[in-house]
Amino acid sequence: MNDAAMIWNLFAGVLIGLAYLSAFAFVAGLTLRLFLYFKTPVPLKIVQTPGPKNAPGVLARMAGDALIFPNLFQADKALWLGAWLFHACLLLIFVRHSRYFLYPVPELVIDWQAISIYAGFLFPIPALYLLWRRMASARVLFVSGLPDFGVLILLTAIAATGMLVNYYARAYLVDVKAFILGLLTLTPVAPPQHPVFIAHFILVCLLLIYFPFSKLLHAGGIFFSPTRNQIDNVLYPRYVNPWNEEVRIDQNR
């Protein structure tokens, strides 16, 4: 084996190690953080009116919150549009990517590809808007920290390398998929020797590691908001004081 091949093998090994490390960090971190959310006591009913009166109502409210952000819509129309487009693009991109992870690939994913690919083109617009918004107003800039910018920049960089891999410096999808399926089935093979793909892949690994410990966890945290996930039934049950003295009522009087 010559030097170049040896260095490549070493690098491939490191990359595979990074992939497993990030998968572990993601799964363990996510489980831990969500478990902590789950265990946090919520002793009071603080449901926001008008509250749902039963479990299906809560389900509908949470689904609405997660899918169309009604509260943000009331607060700030421009931000709502930017944020909604941003998340819709992420969802479509995610669905499209499932064909790199699944075998056999579901028919639905194949049919959706034609639409999903536009999400890739659209994505930079809301991403850059969200970035611009953080700097445009002094008030927003004041409450923005490094992570807020960092995450937007990371996601934009992932999207940019992704578009490059698909359009300008095409990677061979067969090798890409063999690499991913190899990782998933615990029989790893070397990644394709394609710098842009490798950059895309490393950035995604960084995102996976960072995700559970960052604000990105709002994706899971949203479902733990007590004001939104409680049933508004405080007044329904009849509470009887357990140490009340028994009162005899004479029925025959």
Place this chain on the structure above:
Amino acid sequence: MKRFLILMLLCITVIMLVAGCVPEKPVKDGKGELAVTIDREFTTPATHSPLEWWQTHHPTVINSGDIKEQDCLYCHQVDRSCNNCHGYVGVRKIK
């Protein structure tokens, strides 16, 4: 701890079972059910050279209209050297 280990073992068994269903990647004259085969009488046309370029760019060439899909089928049989590979990567099937 014991429960955690059992859970891990279960996960690994499931992954192994799923892994059994994943075939080898489609390669020309390769192994496995997805192997790409083309009848010996056909030689590689000039459009395919270099092959690495063709593998990644035949979609662009076809979508731009320079070559029609039907012209490929003179040498290629759809289920032995188009759709087996397309099924692997999740691209629409050639008819």
